[in-house]
Amino acid sequence: xxxxxxxxxxxxxxxxxxxxxxxxxxxxxxxxxxxxxxxxxxxxxxxxxxxxxxxxxxxxxxxxxxxxxxxxxxxxxxxxxxxxxxxxxxxxxxxxxxxxxxxxxxxxxxxxxxxxxxxxxxxxxxxxxxxxxxx
Amino acid sequence: xxxxxxxxxxxxxxxxxxxxxxxxxxxxxxxxxxxxxxxxxxxxxxxxxxxxxxxxxxxxxxxxxxxxxxxxxxxxxxxxxxxxxxxxxxxxxxxxxxxxxxxxxxxxxxxxxxxxxxxxxxxxxxxxxxxxxxxx
Numbered sequence: 001x002x003x004x005x006x007x008x009x010x011x012x013x014x015x016x017x018x019x020x021x022x023x024x025x026x027x028x029x030x031x032x033x034x035x036x037x038x039x040x041x042x043x044x045x046x047x048x049x050x051x052x053x054x055x056x057x058x059x060x061x062x063x064x065x066x067x068x069x070x071x072x073x074x075x076x077x078x079x080x081x082x083x084x085x086x087x088x089x090x091x092x093x094x095x096x097x098x099x100x101x102x103x104x105x106x107x108x109x110x111x112x113x114x115x116x117x118x119x120x121x122x123x124x125x126x127x128x129x130x131x132x133x134x135x
Numbered sequence: 136x137x138x139x140x141x142x143x144x145x146x147x148x149x150x151x152x153x154x155x156x157x158x159x160x161x162x163x164x165x166x167x168x169x170x171x172x173x174x175x176x177x178x179x180x181x182x183x184x185x186x187x188x189x190x191x192x193x194x195x196x197x198x199x200x201x202x203x204x205x206x207x208x209x210x211x212x213x214x215x216x217x218x219x220x221x222x223x224x225x226x227x228x229x230x231x232x233x234x235x236x237x238x239x240x241x242x243x244x245x246x247x248x249x250x251x252x253x254x255x256x257x258x259x260x261x262x263x264x265x266x267x268x269x270x271x
Contacts, residue, residue: 004200011140018261031216033181034209034212035212035213035216036211037209038212038213040239041162041206041209041241042206042237045202045206045241045244045245048185048245048248049187049244049245049248050250050254051182051189051248052247052248052251054256055181055182055186055256055259055260055264056184056259056261056263058181058182058185059182059263061182062180065177065180066177067269068180069260071177072176074177078171081163081167085159085160085163085164088159088160089156089157089160091153091156091189092153092157093154095153096153106249122172125172125176126171126176126177129175129176129177129178130176130177131179
């Protein structure tokens with residue numbers, strides 16, 4: 001037997017948090033990482049286009065990426081890309097398999113696991129390149 | 136646009152996000168491994184490296200595929216976000232106009248650069264160019 005107040009607290013949607021479970025965080029992070037990647041893509045096509053101006057100009061522009069702050073930014077960008085990629089595959093499985101919806105929560109933790117493993121493979125190596133100065 | 140047409144287009148966009156997303160995972164991971172995980176990482180990226188790569192038609196077609204899929208996937212994602220959060224008709228029009236304008240610019244500019252880049256521009260110092268430029 002539960003009181004009316006208890007029933008209400010169980011069914012109430014708290015604030016603007018859409019229940020706050022794995023599915024919501026997957027959705028929120030997919031949007032945020034997607035927007036971040038889009039704006040990087042915009043800049044990245046433009047910086048690559050300076051190849052067409054001259055080797056000096058391109059090397060100057062790309063040289064601006066070779067600083068410790070940009071290096072940390074790049075680690076963040078790769079973190080966003082790897083999450084978006086792994087979670088995107090999860091979305092494809094949820095949409096196109098008969099078992100996907102049932103296991104969407106489990107798959108979110110698989111996404112986090114793969115993300116962690118890939119970041120462990122990438123970040124130390126990348127930061128060593130960034131902070132060793134390269135050339 | 137009438138509703139049936141719009142729904143058909145949205146369904147097509149939905150399929151495109153899944154198909155392009157699947158291929159983008161492999162294209163972008165390859166792109167990152169080849170460019171950022173090479174010896175020296177980001178520090179090894181310069182004109183000589185990129186122009187040397189793009190002298191190979193395989194990399195030209197790889198990069199142009201990556202460019203088109205990534206830009207269209209990103210554009211449709213941003214369109215979805217504008218559709219979800221922007222209610223004021225005028226602002227929506229401005230944002231979508233800017234978005235589609237950027238899309239066209241990135242596709243045209245990116246494609247032109249990938250296919251018209253001269254890896255050995257005349258008058259440039261040899262030490263900035265791919266090593267094959269100095270073989271005469």
